[in-house]
């Protein structure tokens with residue numbers, strides 16, 4: 001459970017504005033990719049985002065190319081979750097496999113605005129704010145496990161080591 | 164409320180009732196990879212385990228660059244062969260098998276009710292036989308080799324009701340292009356697509372494979388036909404073991420329903436550089452081409468080669484055009500030899516290549532120079548996919564491809580009946 005504030009965007013936020021194509025073939029560590037996060041959508045974001053913040057957006061978040069950096073850069077910037085009406089398929093998988101929570105909840109998208117303080121409770125499947133508590137489809141334990149481990153590769157490594 | 168085929172298959176695998184939107188973890192029946200296994204092996208090595216969990220579920224088909232065209236690809240193939248031997252992976256198909264998406268159905272891995280994941284974006288092809296099949300990434304494939312488990316989000320389903328009959332010269336490929344042209348390349352993003360309605364049952368297994376294959380170009384997670392008599396008959400002598408057929412319930416929840424009359428369709432062409440830039444044949448006929456490709460996992464089956472042969476019979480490839488023909492698998496190759504289709508193609512002046520992806524992904528065997536134009540029966544026409552970034556790819560059916568090869572410019576197959 002952790003707190004953060006909301007960054008609000010619209011529908012069809014594509015991978016090009018999340019992480020510009022001009023950087024995709026440069027190999028950079030996640031901290032470095034974070035400096036370019038949302039560069040072409042919201043130039044204020046990369047400089048002001050705080051660890052624990054949440055992105056709230058409309059439908060089809062992450063549409064476009066399959067570049068993994070589009071999930072990695074938000075995670076690198078400290079974003080704990082993206083809450084949207086829907087996600088592009090490849091983005092959804094990439095995000096979870098890289099350890100970025102992606103949550104679907106229409107009510108939260110309707111109610112929340114930029115700057116609202118929110119708190120996420122993965123176990124209960126709830127986003128809480130002064131405007132109310134909104135339920136998203138709770139994530140199964142193993143997805144929470146992937147997110148907590150920081151991604152699928154690390155999660156699998158730990159899991160295999162335990163066996 | 165009733166369930167869709169996908170909800171039923173995934174629910175059975177998960178051991179509980181599931182509905183669209185839920186995320187579950189399942190143990191897949193088959194895990195496919197191809198030449199990219201070399202990269203997957205590198206990821207697998209990072210996991211710190213020695214052995215894959217279920218070697219019998221892994222199917223590896225070398226198809227992308229077969230035979231190897233340079234040292235790098237040769238090294239990749241070599242490392243894959245070594246890994247297969249080291250891990251005791253029983254289902255390995257070397258360079259004399261064909262494209263994975265044709266080999267898996269023919270070899271009886273693609274079965275109704277099965278969950279198949281593959282490290283290739285056209286894995287949904289196996290939905291043609293009523294499987295749940297979807298593409299996954301390389302890291303995920305490596306992790307699935309190690310754990311025999313994968314997480315999946317149960318997709319919503321879009322149903323496409325088909326009625327009527329194709330008129331002469333019109334094929335499943337034209338339908339798939341028409342759908343993508345009408346609704347855009349994201350029409351089924353993240354969804355399952357069920358091809359249904361009275362005409363679905365009339366379509367051959369080959370036509371179903373084409374449509375399920377092209378569902379990837381609709382953004383779909385999977386595309387499928389509900390298994391019927393035709394499915395079961397086709398699987399006789401092929402199925403590698405028992406399977407349980409899943410059907411959609413009559414009161415299943417579909418997120419949206421589209422209806423198409425096959426009889427109203429005409430040949431379609433997807434123009435550069437996106438698959439949804441689709442025009443009816445009349446709008447592009449007359450455009451000169453340098454190369455024609457007949458093959459790939461979309462349209463390299465026996466009925467495709469025969470549709471082309473019907474047009475080439477007694478005719479010659481136009482002197483300004485190079486025609487590459489690639490039977491999708493060795494089984495197709497042998498059948499086309501027996502049926503006489505290959506003889507017709509060779510007599511007409513076509514070049515026959517080893518079963519595999521050929522130039523489809525731009526790695527070898529017919530790469531295009533700047534300014535060149537190819538009409539291809541494949542599934543993607545993105546800029547630079549088949550060579551120079553200033554070359555162009557048009558997508559169409561095998562009949563349109565053959566008509567174009569004869570005319571030397573994009574041509575309507577109905578004029579060659």
Ligand code: SF4
Nearest residue numbers: 285459460520523524
């Ligand atoms: S034929 Fe083309 S689309 Fe099909 S698997 Fe090979 S490269 Fe991919």
